[in-house]
Amino acid sequence: MSKRKVTLSILIALIKNRKPFSILGIIFVFSSIFILLPSVLFMINSFIEPYQKYDFEKIEQNGTEQIAKITDIKPVNNVTINGEHPLKISYEFLEKGSTKSDKFQTMDLEKTNEMKIGNEIKIKTFENQSKIQNLEPFVFPFYLFYILPFIFFILGSIFLLIGLVPALRDYNLYKNGIIKEGTIISITLNSGLPITNIGQSILINYYYLNSNGQKIFGKSKTTDLSIMLEKKVEDKINLFVSENDETKSCLIPKLEAIKNNWKI
Secondary structure (H helix, E strand, O other): OOOOOOOHHHHHHHHHOOOOHHHHHHHHHHHHHHHHHHHHHHHHHHHOOHHHHOOHHHHHHHOEEEEEEEEEEEEOOOOOEOOEOOEEEEEEEEEOOEEEEEEEEEOOHHHHOOOOOOOEEEEEEEOOEEEEOOOOEOOOOHHHHHHHHHHHHHHHHHHHHHHHHHHHHHHHHHHHOEEEEEEEEEEEEEOOOOOOOOOOEEEEEEEEEOOOOOEEEEEEEEOOOOHHHHOOOOOEEEEEEOOOOOOOEEEOOHHHHHHOOOOO
8 A cells, every 4th residue: 555645744733733741842852952951061161160070089099199288268158068168278289390279179177177278288189180188079969950951851751752652653544544434432522721722622432343343442632623513423434544553543634634635
């Protein structure tokens, strides 16, 4: 059997008809990718200082011990953990005859109580990175900023699949389905949005006979409201049924069949 001509616009219309899931899916997915994620990345790159990206494990394992002098000690006031602020310690040290400066953040507040500007401290340096000895580094868990976009993306993907999978199934039936006659069991009007009735549709429950003569029950949604006037329970209705899996079926869209000359 030759495939029927089914345009991409029909697939888009099928996806749109799967409201609200398809619309929510598109909004959530595109929000996470094109709005939230770039803004989060910009924010992170703007606020992370170079010393917060150091590989402290490598410095500890391979670094050279040196003496440094504290030049500044400040609390990081925009971060609070259990009512305490991390400390940012600035220091200077000599390396290959040149004075270098660096910074280090820690929540190890007990060990820093006695530290003052001008005190000498032990540090380790490795490949232009450094850390203060015997203090645990504090690095803000910036990965938390990824949680919101990730949640948006997961929810959007779920909503999109709920809308997309049935739309793709019907799209494939439009192209390849064989024509069968079904019998209407019930016709139910689904209300759309309040006042406007946007998204209003009709759910048709029906049955048809497979190649073995067994009854197969199915249901299909349509936005063609004229069916309420033209059809009633027990009337016959034309269906597309999958040749490979006779449990898959959908209503034949009257308007699309006429527009695309499907000759049904």
